[in-house]
Amino acid sequence: MAVADTPLQVAENPAADQDDAVPGGRRWRGQLGLWLPGGAIVLIVVACFLGPALLGLPKPVGGSVLESYLPAGSPGHLLGTDPNGNDILSRLLHGGRASLFIAATVNIVGLVVGGTLGALSGYAGGAVDTVIMRILDVLIAFPSLVLTLAVAQALGPSIRNTILALAFFSIPAVARVARSAVLRLRGQPFMAAAELCGTPAWRVLFKHLAPNIAPQLITFAMLGMGIVIIIEGALSFLGLGIPAPAPSWGNMVADGQLSLSATPMLVVWPSLALLLTVLSFNLLGENLRSRWSGR
Amino acid sequence: MTTAALPRVPGDRDPRVSPLRRVTGSPALRLVGKRLLMAIPIMLGVTILTFWVLSLIPGNAAQQLLGAEASPEDVAQLEEQLGLNESGVSRYLSWLGNALHGDLGNSLVSRQPVSEILADRLPVTGELVLLAFVVSLLLAIPVALLAAHKPNGLMDRISMMISTLGLSVANYVLALLLVLVFAVTLGWLPAIGYVPLSDGLWANLKTMILPSAAIGLPLFCFYTRFLRGDLVDQLQQEEYVTTARAKGVGSWQVLLRHAFRNSSFGLITVVGLNLGALIGGTVIIEQIFALPGVGQMLLQAINTRDFVVVQAAVVIFALVAVLANLVVDLMYAVLDPRIRYGSR
Numbered sequence: 001m002a003v004a005d006t007p008l009q010v011a012e013n014p015a016a017d018q019d020d021a022v023p024g025g026r027r028w029r030g031q032l033g034l035w036l037p038g039g040a041i042v043l044i045v046v047a048c049f050l051g052p053a054l055l056g057l058p059k060p061v062g063g064s065v066l067e068s069y070l071p072a073g074s075p076g077h078l079l080g081t082d083p084n085g086n087d088i089l090s091r092l093l094h095g096g097r098a099s100l101f102i103a104a105t106v107n108i109v110g111l112v113v114g115g116t117l118g119a120l121s122g123y124a125g126g127a128v129d130t131v132i133m134r135i136l137d138v139l140i141a142f143p144s145l146v147l148t149l150a151v152a153q154a155l156g157p158s159i160r161n162t163i164l165a166l167a168f169f170s171i172p173a174v175a176r177v178a179r180s181a182v183l184r185l186r187g188q189p190f191m192a193a194a195e196l197c198g199t200p201a202w203r204v205l206f207k208h209l210a211p212n213i214a215p216q217l218i219t220f221a222m223l224g225m226g227i228v229i230i231i232e233g234a235l236s237f238l239g240l241g242i243p244a245p246a247p248s249w250g251n252m253v254a255d256g257q258l259s260l261s262a263t264p265m266l267v268v269w270p271s272l273a274l275l276l277t278v279l280s281f282n283l284l285g286e287n288l289r290s291r292w293s294g295r
Numbered sequence: 296m297t298t299a300a301l302p303r304v305p306g307d308r309d310p311r312v313s314p315l316r317r318v319t320g321s322p323a324l325r326l327v328g329k330r331l332l333m334a335i336p337i338m339l340g341v342t343i344l345t346f347w348v349l350s351l352i353p354g355n356a357a358q359q360l361l362g363a364e365a366s367p368e369d370v371a372q373l374e375e376q377l378g379l380n381e382s383g384v385s386r387y388l389s390w391l392g393n394a395l396h397g398d399l400g401n402s403l404v405s406r407q408p409v410s411e412i413l414a415d416r417l418p419v420t421g422e423l424v425l426l427a428f429v430v431s432l433l434l435a436i437p438v439a440l441l442a443a444h445k446p447n448g449l450m451d452r453i454s455m456m457i458s459t460l461g462l463s464v465a466n467y468v469l470a471l472l473l474v475l476v477f478a479v480t481l482g483w484l485p486a487i488g489y490v491p492l493s494d495g496l497w498a499n500l501k502t503m504i505l506p507s508a509a510i511g512l513p514l515f516c517f518y519t520r521f522l523r524g525d526l527v528d529q530l531q532q533e534e535y536v537t538t539a540r541a542k543g544v545g546s547w548q549v550l551l552r553h554a555f556r557n558s559s560f561g562l563i564t565v566v567g568l569n570l571g572a573l574i575g576g577t578v579i580i581e582q583i584f585a586l587p588g589v590g591q592m593l594l595q596a597i598n599t600r601d602f603v604v605v606q607a608a609v610v611i612f613a614l615v616a617v618l619a620n621l622v623v624d625l626m627y628a629v630l631d632p633r634i635r636y637g638s639r
Binding site: 134135137138139141142146147149150151153154226230233234237238250253256257260261264267271274275278279282283286 | 336337338340341344345348349351352459460462463464465467468471472474475479486578579582583593594597598605608609612613616617
């Protein structure tokens with residue numbers, strides 16, 4: 001009935017699903033899709049950065065061998081201890097700090113450098129565009145893991161070098177998104193108006209283009225967070241990310257692999273943490289993307 | 296009206312155009328030619344970048360081979376023997392010259408020709424990637440069709456939930472999970488190791504099932520989401536779907552014969568683009584399952600500073616990515632008459 005009464009609305013939005021028949025139904029679901037993963041991310045960030053202090057957890061390193069392999073629920077060790085007698089919960093939260101910090105930094109570097117390169121390339125066109133895009137083509141054709149492995153090997157495993165290695169890989173992807181977004185804006189009246197006013201190129205880029213492509217780039221960065229967390233884990237897993245005694249989800253999974261059959265929980269906890277975090281970022285990114293492409 | 300007024304389409308069945316001209320002037324072939332030409336600077340860039348990145352890594356194969364206690368004279372002598380003391384540019388140029396003749400050099404560590412090492416290792420990685428692709432596509436296509444048949448139906452929701460979850464799992468986590476369930480707990484399949492195909496198909500497959508599943512399952516999720524989204528778009532927005540429905544064509548017929556045929560283009564592109572990224576992802580899976588493939592070779596070579604082998608692996612990976620894109624273009628040209636006759 002409701003559909004038949006409002007043919008115009010249906011024609012405007014052919015992708016409308018059943019919930020549109022109920023006023024506010026889609027809105028509520030859409031909000032939930034935004035707030036649930038968003039809330040989970042806030043919770044994870046707070047837990048990782050404030051949790052160890054608030055809960056008075058033991059240090060993530062330097063545990064006593066006498067306390068190794070304690071089962072979950074032992075006094076003072078909610079999730080038990082690892083082979084070195086370190087508290088697993090503490091290692092999880094500290095490992096999360098490293099993962100989140102690295103992922104956030106890599107994405108910010110990717111957004112700033114890649115976004116600028118891509119916007120410049122799309123706006124300037126011509127030779128500038130060709131040169132920038134061909135260089136990025138090479139970076140994309142280059143197997144990213146090889147590059148990150150080589151950089152990690154060259155500079156030694158550390159948080160800073162992991163960021164450096166991963167940023168290489170995030171820049172070309174962001175640049176492509178930024179470029180295509182700018183190309184779509186190039187024909188818009190406000191761009192012509194800015195050019196007719198004699199606005200300098202840098203001002204057009206930062207004042208007129210940047211705010212318009214920011215939503216798309218930030219959405220992309222949300223999906224990028226998940227990817228970077230996974231790749232950082234892979235590097236740490238191979239022993240080329242965060243150096244050994246310090247915890248990271250990747251090296252916790254790798255350490256746990258050695259005693260997989262005896263103590264599978266050593267692998268399960270960091271895996272769950274990885275899954276939950278990446279899933280939240282992916283859901284948030286997907287939700288933002290459908291918002292932007294839907295309108 | 297004279298014939299000159301008609302737009303001349305290259306490759307058109309014009310009797311005055313010689314058969315040879317018809318082939319060389321075909322837009323599809325020109326497209327492929329253009330792509331091939333574009334691939335050359337990309338491959339050059341990749342190899343130069345590899346040389347440069349590798350030159351940044353401290354320590355070289357000579358030092359690694361002789362150990363930390365070796366005298367500087369011995370190291371210098373071996374460096375000269377291996378040609379490591381020449382400048383980067385001259386080393387690159389001589390490498391390039393040999394590579395163009397099909398000679399990728401000898402491993403600095405084992406002195407074995409790289410082509411021999413690759414002949415041992417490529418089939419392992421090839422089988423892994425092929426199995427992952429076949430399994431993921433065989434699963435993704437029917438699931439996506441079922442999901443798109445009733446958007447927002449039960450099947451759609453379940454498949455979207457599973458694929459969102461699957462896309463958030465790191466492949467190394469998935470690999471360990473599979474080992475935990477199928478090797479440790481159930482004991483059905485071996486946890487690690489590799490049996491060559493020559494020792495029997497089943498024995499070989501038993502060692503390949505878990506690794507290819509670890510690579511294939513996230514791919515399956517990705518393809519399902521992609522194909523389902525594209526199919527729904529086609530069904531809701533395209534006029535030919537409306538036409539077909541108006542003619543009274545059944546919903547499955549519309550989905551299979553009309554929408555899926557068009558959606559398959561997008562799928563082919565995504566599969567092609569994936570191949571490059573995927574082959575890099577085999578590194579960690581081969582490491583976990585102790586498979587003697589190209590990825591494991593690469594990791595070992597980076598650790599021993601065996602740059603000749605690293606360079607070869609990077610060239611192979613980049614070449615696969617570039618060729619995959621080329622094949623995608625070719626398939627487009629074969630499948631889509633608009634491109635075949637250049638009316639785009």
